[in-house]
Amino acid sequence: MKALYIASTGMAAQERNVEVISNNIANMRTTGYKRQRAEFQDLLYQSYRRAGSATSDAGTQVPVGIEIGSGVKLAATARIMTQGNVVPTEKDLDIAIRGEGFLTVALPDGRTAYTRDGTLERDATGLLVNVDGFQIEPGIIIPEDATAISISRDGIVEAYVGDETLPVQLGQIQLARFVNKGGLESIGDNLFVETGASGQAQIGFPGGEGMGSLIQGYLENANVNAVTEMADLIAAQRAYEMNARVISGADQMLQATAQLR
Structure with missing residues:
Protein backbone atom coordinates (compact mmCIF):
# COMPACT_ATOMS: atom_id res chain seq x y z
CA MET A 1 0.00 0.00 0.00
CA LYS A 2 1.53 3.29 -1.17
CA ALA A 3 0.13 5.21 1.80
CA LEU A 4 2.73 3.55 4.05
CA TYR A 5 5.64 4.86 1.97
CA ILE A 6 4.08 8.30 1.42
CA ALA A 7 3.52 8.79 5.15
CA SER A 8 7.05 7.59 5.91
CA THR A 9 8.47 10.40 3.75
CA GLY A 10 6.36 12.85 5.74
CA MET A 11 7.72 11.52 9.03
CA ALA A 12 11.31 11.70 7.76
CA ALA A 13 10.78 15.28 6.54
CA GLN A 14 9.31 16.42 9.86
CA GLU A 15 12.16 14.73 11.72
CA ARG A 16 14.60 16.88 9.73
CA ASN A 17 12.38 19.89 10.42
CA VAL A 18 12.62 19.29 14.17
CA GLU A 19 16.41 18.99 13.85
CA VAL A 20 16.58 22.40 12.16
CA ILE A 21 14.34 23.97 14.81
CA SER A 22 16.34 22.40 17.64
CA ASN A 23 19.55 23.83 16.18
CA ASN A 24 17.96 27.28 16.11
CA ILE A 25 16.90 26.98 19.74
CA ALA A 26 20.33 25.66 20.76
CA ASN A 27 21.96 28.75 19.19
CA MET A 28 19.63 31.37 20.70
CA ARG A 29 22.60 32.85 22.62
CA THR A 30 25.19 32.43 19.85
CA THR A 31 26.58 35.81 18.76
CA GLY A 32 25.76 36.61 15.15
CA TYR A 33 23.89 33.33 14.53
CA LYS A 34 21.34 33.38 11.70
CA ARG A 35 18.34 31.07 12.03
CA GLN A 36 17.51 28.40 9.48
CA ARG A 37 14.17 27.34 8.05
CA ALA A 38 13.36 23.95 6.55
CA GLU A 39 11.77 24.10 3.10
CA PHE A 40 10.01 21.15 1.46
CA GLN A 41 9.05 19.94 -2.01
CA ASP A 42 6.58 17.30 -3.13
CA LEU A 43 7.93 14.18 -4.83
CA LEU A 44 7.08 12.73 -8.25
CA TYR A 45 3.48 12.02 -9.19
CA GLN A 46 2.00 8.93 -10.80
CA SER A 47 -0.46 9.96 -13.45
CA TYR A 48 -3.51 7.70 -13.97
CA ARG A 49 -5.30 10.10 -16.28
CA ARG A 50 -3.77 13.21 -17.77
CA ALA A 51 -5.64 16.50 -17.76
CA GLY A 52 -6.53 17.49 -21.30
CA SER A 53 -6.67 13.95 -22.67
CA ALA A 54 -9.42 13.27 -25.21
CA THR A 55 -12.63 11.63 -24.00
CA SER A 56 -14.48 11.28 -27.34
CA ASP A 57 -14.13 11.53 -31.08
CA ALA A 58 -15.80 14.93 -30.85
CA GLY A 59 -12.69 16.37 -29.26
CA THR A 60 -13.92 16.78 -25.71
CA GLN A 61 -11.18 16.77 -23.09
CA VAL A 62 -10.79 15.83 -19.46
CA PRO A 63 -10.73 19.11 -17.48
CA VAL A 64 -9.00 17.55 -14.47
CA GLY A 65 -6.67 14.56 -14.45
CA ILE A 66 -5.86 11.94 -11.81
CA GLU A 67 -2.43 12.25 -10.18
CA ILE A 68 -1.26 10.57 -6.97
CA GLY A 69 1.81 11.99 -5.27
CA SER A 70 4.58 9.94 -3.68
CA GLY A 71 5.36 12.09 -0.67
CA VAL A 72 7.60 14.95 0.40
CA LYS A 73 11.30 15.71 0.64
CA LEU A 74 13.49 18.28 2.36
CA ALA A 75 14.54 20.70 -0.38
CA ALA A 76 16.63 23.26 1.49
CA THR A 77 17.49 24.70 4.88
CA ALA A 78 17.38 28.39 4.04
CA ARG A 79 19.29 30.72 6.34
CA ILE A 80 17.38 33.85 7.37
CA MET A 81 19.87 36.73 7.28
CA THR A 82 17.83 39.38 9.09
CA GLN A 83 19.46 41.71 11.62
CA GLY A 84 19.65 40.43 15.20
CA ASN A 85 19.24 42.62 18.27
CA ASN A 221 22.53 38.55 19.16
CA ALA A 222 21.11 35.62 17.21
CA ASN A 223 17.98 36.47 15.22
CA VAL A 224 16.12 33.50 16.77
CA ASN A 225 12.64 34.22 18.13
CA ALA A 226 11.84 31.73 20.90
CA VAL A 227 8.06 32.02 20.47
CA THR A 228 8.24 31.43 16.71
CA GLU A 229 10.52 28.44 17.15
CA MET A 230 8.23 26.87 19.76
CA ALA A 231 5.21 27.35 17.50
CA ASP A 232 7.11 25.78 14.58
CA LEU A 233 8.17 22.91 16.84
CA ILE A 234 4.57 22.19 17.88
CA ALA A 235 3.43 22.28 14.24
CA ALA A 236 6.22 19.88 13.23
CA GLN A 237 5.34 17.50 16.06
CA ARG A 238 1.68 17.46 15.06
CA ALA A 239 2.55 16.87 11.41
CA TYR A 240 4.77 13.96 12.48
CA GLU A 241 1.95 12.52 14.59
CA MET A 242 -0.56 12.77 11.73
CA ASN A 243 1.81 10.95 9.36
CA ALA A 244 2.27 8.27 12.02
CA ARG A 245 -1.54 7.95 12.23
CA VAL A 246 -1.67 7.45 8.46
CA ILE A 247 0.81 4.57 8.77
CA SER A 248 -1.27 3.10 11.58
CA GLY A 249 -4.46 3.48 9.53
CA ALA A 250 -2.86 1.90 6.45
CA ASP A 251 -1.65 -0.98 8.62
CA GLN A 252 -5.18 -1.55 9.94
CA MET A 253 -6.53 -1.60 6.37
CA LEU A 254 -3.92 -4.17 5.37
CA GLN A 255 -4.76 -6.21 8.45
CA ALA A 256 -8.44 -6.15 7.56
CA THR A 257 -7.62 -7.27 4.01
CA ALA A 258 -5.43 -10.11 5.29
CA GLN A 259 -8.26 -11.38 7.52
CA LEU A 260 -10.73 -11.69 4.66
CA ARG A 261 -11.83 -15.26 4.06
Missing part, protein backbone atom coordinates in the same frame (compact mmCIF):
# COMPACT_ATOMS: atom_id res chain seq x y z
CA VAL A 86 22.30 44.68 19.18
CA VAL A 87 23.20 44.57 22.88
CA PRO A 88 25.88 46.45 24.87
CA THR A 89 28.89 44.62 26.30
CA GLU A 90 31.05 47.51 27.62
CA LYS A 91 34.13 45.89 25.98
CA ASP A 92 36.25 48.14 23.77
CA LEU A 93 37.04 45.52 21.12
CA ASP A 94 33.49 44.21 20.71
CA ILE A 95 31.78 45.46 17.57
CA ALA A 96 28.33 44.91 16.11
CA ILE A 97 27.54 45.29 12.42
CA ARG A 98 24.38 47.23 11.65
CA GLY A 99 23.66 46.45 8.03
CA GLU A 100 24.58 43.89 5.38
CA GLY A 101 28.32 43.43 5.84
CA PHE A 102 30.45 40.62 7.25
CA LEU A 103 33.82 40.82 8.96
CA THR A 104 36.55 39.12 6.92
CA VAL A 105 38.67 36.50 8.69
CA ALA A 106 41.92 34.95 7.45
CA LEU A 107 41.90 31.19 8.09
CA PRO A 108 45.12 29.24 8.74
CA ASP A 109 44.66 27.25 5.49
CA GLY A 110 44.79 30.44 3.41
CA ARG A 111 41.06 30.77 2.80
CA THR A 112 38.99 33.80 3.76
CA ALA A 113 35.94 33.33 5.96
CA TYR A 114 33.20 35.76 6.91
CA THR A 115 31.40 36.32 10.18
CA ARG A 116 28.84 38.49 11.96
CA ASP A 117 30.46 37.73 15.31
CA GLY A 118 32.29 40.89 16.37
CA THR A 119 33.88 39.43 19.51
CA LEU A 120 37.46 40.61 18.92
CA GLU A 121 40.63 40.21 20.96
CA ARG A 122 44.36 41.00 20.74
CA ASP A 123 46.88 38.17 20.42
CA ALA A 124 50.37 38.13 21.93
CA THR A 125 51.68 40.46 19.19
CA GLY A 126 48.78 42.90 19.47
CA LEU A 127 47.15 41.68 16.26
CA LEU A 128 43.36 42.04 16.13
CA VAL A 129 41.87 38.51 16.00
CA ASN A 130 38.61 36.68 16.64
CA VAL A 131 38.05 34.36 19.62
CA ASP A 132 39.79 31.49 17.79
CA GLY A 133 42.88 33.60 17.12
CA PHE A 134 42.21 34.07 13.41
CA GLN A 135 43.29 37.42 12.00
CA ILE A 136 40.66 40.03 11.17
CA GLU A 137 41.50 41.49 7.77
CA PRO A 138 43.29 43.70 7.08
CA GLY A 139 45.84 43.00 9.82
CA ILE A 140 45.62 45.68 12.50
CA ILE A 141 48.20 45.70 15.30
CA ILE A 142 47.36 47.49 18.53
CA PRO A 143 50.56 48.46 20.41
CA GLU A 144 51.06 47.17 23.92
CA ASP A 145 51.03 50.68 25.41
CA ALA A 146 47.88 51.74 23.54
CA THR A 147 45.09 53.19 25.65
CA ALA A 148 41.56 54.46 25.02
CA ILE A 149 41.03 52.31 21.92
CA SER A 150 38.18 53.53 19.76
CA ILE A 151 36.52 52.03 16.68
CA SER A 152 34.45 54.43 14.63
CA ARG A 153 31.27 53.65 12.69
CA ASP A 154 33.48 53.61 9.58
CA GLY A 155 35.78 50.97 11.09
CA ILE A 156 38.72 53.27 11.80
CA VAL A 157 40.71 52.00 14.79
CA GLU A 158 42.42 54.69 16.87
CA ALA A 159 44.22 54.74 20.21
CA TYR A 160 46.48 56.89 22.33
CA VAL A 161 49.95 55.36 22.07
CA GLY A 162 52.69 56.07 24.62
CA ASP A 163 53.02 59.76 25.35
CA GLU A 164 51.07 60.89 22.29
CA THR A 165 48.58 63.64 23.04
CA LEU A 166 46.52 62.91 19.96
CA PRO A 167 45.00 59.57 18.95
CA VAL A 168 46.94 57.53 16.39
CA GLN A 169 45.10 55.78 13.54
CA LEU A 170 46.06 52.09 13.59
CA GLY A 171 44.05 50.87 10.61
CA GLN A 172 40.54 50.39 9.26
CA ILE A 173 38.42 47.25 9.56
CA GLN A 174 37.00 46.04 6.25
CA LEU A 175 33.67 44.39 5.51
CA ALA A 176 32.36 42.11 2.78
CA ARG A 177 28.92 41.78 1.26
CA PHE A 178 27.35 39.26 -1.11
CA VAL A 179 24.67 39.26 -3.78
CA ASN A 180 23.10 36.17 -2.18
CA LYS A 181 23.93 35.96 1.52
CA GLY A 182 21.76 32.88 1.87
CA GLY A 183 24.14 31.02 -0.44
CA LEU A 184 27.04 31.21 2.03
CA GLU A 185 28.24 27.90 3.47
CA SER A 186 28.46 27.63 7.24
CA ILE A 187 31.66 25.92 8.46
CA GLY A 188 30.98 26.29 12.19
CA ASP A 189 32.64 28.59 14.73
CA ASN A 190 30.32 31.41 13.54
CA LEU A 191 32.13 31.43 10.18
CA PHE A 192 30.89 31.31 6.59
CA VAL A 193 32.72 30.79 3.29
CA GLU A 194 31.60 31.89 -0.12
CA THR A 195 30.15 29.49 -2.69
CA GLY A 196 29.13 29.67 -6.30
CA ALA A 197 25.59 30.43 -5.12
CA SER A 198 26.60 33.34 -2.88
CA GLY A 199 28.73 35.04 -5.51
CA GLN A 200 32.13 36.58 -4.88
CA ALA A 201 32.67 38.80 -1.87
CA GLN A 202 32.48 42.52 -2.52
CA ILE A 203 35.06 44.07 -0.22
CA GLY A 204 34.71 47.58 1.17
CA PHE A 205 34.76 49.58 4.36
CA PRO A 206 31.99 50.27 6.87
CA GLY A 207 29.87 53.19 5.78
CA GLY A 208 30.27 52.27 2.11
CA GLU A 209 27.28 51.51 -0.09
CA GLY A 210 25.42 48.50 1.25
CA MET A 211 28.15 47.60 3.77
CA GLY A 212 26.57 48.82 6.98
CA SER A 213 28.30 50.45 9.93
CA LEU A 214 30.02 49.34 13.14
CA ILE A 215 29.00 49.99 16.74
CA GLN A 216 31.78 49.73 19.30
CA GLY A 217 31.06 48.06 22.62
CA TYR A 218 28.09 46.08 21.26
CA LEU A 219 27.44 42.60 19.84
CA GLU A 220 24.69 41.25 17.60
Whole structure:
Protein backbone atom coordinates (compact mmCIF):
# COMPACT_ATOMS: atom_id res chain seq x y z
CA MET A 1 0.00 0.00 0.00
CA LYS A 2 1.53 3.29 -1.17
CA ALA A 3 0.13 5.21 1.80
CA LEU A 4 2.73 3.55 4.05
CA TYR A 5 5.64 4.86 1.97
CA ILE A 6 4.08 8.30 1.42
CA ALA A 7 3.52 8.79 5.15
CA SER A 8 7.05 7.59 5.91
CA THR A 9 8.47 10.40 3.75
CA GLY A 10 6.36 12.85 5.74
CA MET A 11 7.72 11.52 9.03
CA ALA A 12 11.31 11.70 7.76
CA ALA A 13 10.78 15.28 6.54
CA GLN A 14 9.31 16.42 9.86
CA GLU A 15 12.16 14.73 11.72
CA ARG A 16 14.60 16.88 9.73
CA ASN A 17 12.38 19.89 10.42
CA VAL A 18 12.62 19.29 14.17
CA GLU A 19 16.41 18.99 13.85
CA VAL A 20 16.58 22.40 12.16
CA ILE A 21 14.34 23.97 14.81
CA SER A 22 16.34 22.40 17.64
CA ASN A 23 19.55 23.83 16.18
CA ASN A 24 17.96 27.28 16.11
CA ILE A 25 16.90 26.98 19.74
CA ALA A 26 20.33 25.66 20.76
CA ASN A 27 21.96 28.75 19.19
CA MET A 28 19.63 31.37 20.70
CA ARG A 29 22.60 32.85 22.62
CA THR A 30 25.19 32.43 19.85
CA THR A 31 26.58 35.81 18.76
CA GLY A 32 25.76 36.61 15.15
CA TYR A 33 23.89 33.33 14.53
CA LYS A 34 21.34 33.38 11.70
CA ARG A 35 18.34 31.07 12.03
CA GLN A 36 17.51 28.40 9.48
CA ARG A 37 14.17 27.34 8.05
CA ALA A 38 13.36 23.95 6.55
CA GLU A 39 11.77 24.10 3.10
CA PHE A 40 10.01 21.15 1.46
CA GLN A 41 9.05 19.94 -2.01
CA ASP A 42 6.58 17.30 -3.13
CA LEU A 43 7.93 14.18 -4.83
CA LEU A 44 7.08 12.73 -8.25
CA TYR A 45 3.48 12.02 -9.19
CA GLN A 46 2.00 8.93 -10.80
CA SER A 47 -0.46 9.96 -13.45
CA TYR A 48 -3.51 7.70 -13.97
CA ARG A 49 -5.30 10.10 -16.28
CA ARG A 50 -3.77 13.21 -17.77
CA ALA A 51 -5.64 16.50 -17.76
CA GLY A 52 -6.53 17.49 -21.30
CA SER A 53 -6.67 13.95 -22.67
CA ALA A 54 -9.42 13.27 -25.21
CA THR A 55 -12.63 11.63 -24.00
CA SER A 56 -14.48 11.28 -27.34
CA ASP A 57 -14.13 11.53 -31.08
CA ALA A 58 -15.80 14.93 -30.85
CA GLY A 59 -12.69 16.37 -29.26
CA THR A 60 -13.92 16.78 -25.71
CA GLN A 61 -11.18 16.77 -23.09
CA VAL A 62 -10.79 15.83 -19.46
CA PRO A 63 -10.73 19.11 -17.48
CA VAL A 64 -9.00 17.55 -14.47
CA GLY A 65 -6.67 14.56 -14.45
CA ILE A 66 -5.86 11.94 -11.81
CA GLU A 67 -2.43 12.25 -10.18
CA ILE A 68 -1.26 10.57 -6.97
CA GLY A 69 1.81 11.99 -5.27
CA SER A 70 4.58 9.94 -3.68
CA GLY A 71 5.36 12.09 -0.67
CA VAL A 72 7.60 14.95 0.40
CA LYS A 73 11.30 15.71 0.64
CA LEU A 74 13.49 18.28 2.36
CA ALA A 75 14.54 20.70 -0.38
CA ALA A 76 16.63 23.26 1.49
CA THR A 77 17.49 24.70 4.88
CA ALA A 78 17.38 28.39 4.04
CA ARG A 79 19.29 30.72 6.34
CA ILE A 80 17.38 33.85 7.37
CA MET A 81 19.87 36.73 7.28
CA THR A 82 17.83 39.38 9.09
CA GLN A 83 19.46 41.71 11.62
CA GLY A 84 19.65 40.43 15.20
CA ASN A 85 19.24 42.62 18.27
CA VAL A 86 22.30 44.68 19.18
CA VAL A 87 23.20 44.57 22.88
CA PRO A 88 25.88 46.45 24.87
CA THR A 89 28.89 44.62 26.30
CA GLU A 90 31.05 47.51 27.62
CA LYS A 91 34.13 45.89 25.98
CA ASP A 92 36.25 48.14 23.77
CA LEU A 93 37.04 45.52 21.12
CA ASP A 94 33.49 44.21 20.71
CA ILE A 95 31.78 45.46 17.57
CA ALA A 96 28.33 44.91 16.11
CA ILE A 97 27.54 45.29 12.42
CA ARG A 98 24.38 47.23 11.65
CA GLY A 99 23.66 46.45 8.03
CA GLU A 100 24.58 43.89 5.38
CA GLY A 101 28.32 43.43 5.84
CA PHE A 102 30.45 40.62 7.25
CA LEU A 103 33.82 40.82 8.96
CA THR A 104 36.55 39.12 6.92
CA VAL A 105 38.67 36.50 8.69
CA ALA A 106 41.92 34.95 7.45
CA LEU A 107 41.90 31.19 8.09
CA PRO A 108 45.12 29.24 8.74
CA ASP A 109 44.66 27.25 5.49
CA GLY A 110 44.79 30.44 3.41
CA ARG A 111 41.06 30.77 2.80
CA THR A 112 38.99 33.80 3.76
CA ALA A 113 35.94 33.33 5.96
CA TYR A 114 33.20 35.76 6.91
CA THR A 115 31.40 36.32 10.18
CA ARG A 116 28.84 38.49 11.96
CA ASP A 117 30.46 37.73 15.31
CA GLY A 118 32.29 40.89 16.37
CA THR A 119 33.88 39.43 19.51
CA LEU A 120 37.46 40.61 18.92
CA GLU A 121 40.63 40.21 20.96
CA ARG A 122 44.36 41.00 20.74
CA ASP A 123 46.88 38.17 20.42
CA ALA A 124 50.37 38.13 21.93
CA THR A 125 51.68 40.46 19.19
CA GLY A 126 48.78 42.90 19.47
CA LEU A 127 47.15 41.68 16.26
CA LEU A 128 43.36 42.04 16.13
CA VAL A 129 41.87 38.51 16.00
CA ASN A 130 38.61 36.68 16.64
CA VAL A 131 38.05 34.36 19.62
CA ASP A 132 39.79 31.49 17.79
CA GLY A 133 42.88 33.60 17.12
CA PHE A 134 42.21 34.07 13.41
CA GLN A 135 43.29 37.42 12.00
CA ILE A 136 40.66 40.03 11.17
CA GLU A 137 41.50 41.49 7.77
CA PRO A 138 43.29 43.70 7.08
CA GLY A 139 45.84 43.00 9.82
CA ILE A 140 45.62 45.68 12.50
CA ILE A 141 48.20 45.70 15.30
CA ILE A 142 47.36 47.49 18.53
CA PRO A 143 50.56 48.46 20.41
CA GLU A 144 51.06 47.17 23.92
CA ASP A 145 51.03 50.68 25.41
CA ALA A 146 47.88 51.74 23.54
CA THR A 147 45.09 53.19 25.65
CA ALA A 148 41.56 54.46 25.02
CA ILE A 149 41.03 52.31 21.92
CA SER A 150 38.18 53.53 19.76
CA ILE A 151 36.52 52.03 16.68
CA SER A 152 34.45 54.43 14.63
CA ARG A 153 31.27 53.65 12.69
CA ASP A 154 33.48 53.61 9.58
CA GLY A 155 35.78 50.97 11.09
CA ILE A 156 38.72 53.27 11.80
CA VAL A 157 40.71 52.00 14.79
CA GLU A 158 42.42 54.69 16.87
CA ALA A 159 44.22 54.74 20.21
CA TYR A 160 46.48 56.89 22.33
CA VAL A 161 49.95 55.36 22.07
CA GLY A 162 52.69 56.07 24.62
CA ASP A 163 53.02 59.76 25.35
CA GLU A 164 51.07 60.89 22.29
CA THR A 165 48.58 63.64 23.04
CA LEU A 166 46.52 62.91 19.96
CA PRO A 167 45.00 59.57 18.95
CA VAL A 168 46.94 57.53 16.39
CA GLN A 169 45.10 55.78 13.54
CA LEU A 170 46.06 52.09 13.59
CA GLY A 171 44.05 50.87 10.61
CA GLN A 172 40.54 50.39 9.26
CA ILE A 173 38.42 47.25 9.56
CA GLN A 174 37.00 46.04 6.25
CA LEU A 175 33.67 44.39 5.51
CA ALA A 176 32.36 42.11 2.78
CA ARG A 177 28.92 41.78 1.26
CA PHE A 178 27.35 39.26 -1.11
CA VAL A 179 24.67 39.26 -3.78
CA ASN A 180 23.10 36.17 -2.18
CA LYS A 181 23.93 35.96 1.52
CA GLY A 182 21.76 32.88 1.87
CA GLY A 183 24.14 31.02 -0.44
CA LEU A 184 27.04 31.21 2.03
CA GLU A 185 28.24 27.90 3.47
CA SER A 186 28.46 27.63 7.24
CA ILE A 187 31.66 25.92 8.46
CA GLY A 188 30.98 26.29 12.19
CA ASP A 189 32.64 28.59 14.73
CA ASN A 190 30.32 31.41 13.54
CA LEU A 191 32.13 31.43 10.18
CA PHE A 192 30.89 31.31 6.59
CA VAL A 193 32.72 30.79 3.29
CA GLU A 194 31.60 31.89 -0.12
CA THR A 195 30.15 29.49 -2.69
CA GLY A 196 29.13 29.67 -6.30
CA ALA A 197 25.59 30.43 -5.12
CA SER A 198 26.60 33.34 -2.88
CA GLY A 199 28.73 35.04 -5.51
CA GLN A 200 32.13 36.58 -4.88
CA ALA A 201 32.67 38.80 -1.87
CA GLN A 202 32.48 42.52 -2.52
CA ILE A 203 35.06 44.07 -0.22
CA GLY A 204 34.71 47.58 1.17
CA PHE A 205 34.76 49.58 4.36
CA PRO A 206 31.99 50.27 6.87
CA GLY A 207 29.87 53.19 5.78
CA GLY A 208 30.27 52.27 2.11
CA GLU A 209 27.28 51.51 -0.09
CA GLY A 210 25.42 48.50 1.25
CA MET A 211 28.15 47.60 3.77
CA GLY A 212 26.57 48.82 6.98
CA SER A 213 28.30 50.45 9.93
CA LEU A 214 30.02 49.34 13.14
CA ILE A 215 29.00 49.99 16.74
CA GLN A 216 31.78 49.73 19.30
CA GLY A 217 31.06 48.06 22.62
CA TYR A 218 28.09 46.08 21.26
CA LEU A 219 27.44 42.60 19.84
CA GLU A 220 24.69 41.25 17.60
CA ASN A 221 22.53 38.55 19.16
CA ALA A 222 21.11 35.62 17.21
CA ASN A 223 17.98 36.47 15.22
CA VAL A 224 16.12 33.50 16.77
CA ASN A 225 12.64 34.22 18.13
CA ALA A 226 11.84 31.73 20.90
CA VAL A 227 8.06 32.02 20.47
CA THR A 228 8.24 31.43 16.71
CA GLU A 229 10.52 28.44 17.15
CA MET A 230 8.23 26.87 19.76
CA ALA A 231 5.21 27.35 17.50
CA ASP A 232 7.11 25.78 14.58
CA LEU A 233 8.17 22.91 16.84
CA ILE A 234 4.57 22.19 17.88
CA ALA A 235 3.43 22.28 14.24
CA ALA A 236 6.22 19.88 13.23
CA GLN A 237 5.34 17.50 16.06
CA ARG A 238 1.68 17.46 15.06
CA ALA A 239 2.55 16.87 11.41
CA TYR A 240 4.77 13.96 12.48
CA GLU A 241 1.95 12.52 14.59
CA MET A 242 -0.56 12.77 11.73
CA ASN A 243 1.81 10.95 9.36
CA ALA A 244 2.27 8.27 12.02
CA ARG A 245 -1.54 7.95 12.23
CA VAL A 246 -1.67 7.45 8.46
CA ILE A 247 0.81 4.57 8.77
CA SER A 248 -1.27 3.10 11.58
CA GLY A 249 -4.46 3.48 9.53
CA ALA A 250 -2.86 1.90 6.45
CA ASP A 251 -1.65 -0.98 8.62
CA GLN A 252 -5.18 -1.55 9.94
CA MET A 253 -6.53 -1.60 6.37
CA LEU A 254 -3.92 -4.17 5.37
CA GLN A 255 -4.76 -6.21 8.45
CA ALA A 256 -8.44 -6.15 7.56
CA THR A 257 -7.62 -7.27 4.01
CA ALA A 258 -5.43 -10.11 5.29
CA GLN A 259 -8.26 -11.38 7.52
CA LEU A 260 -10.73 -11.69 4.66
CA ARG A 261 -11.83 -15.26 4.06
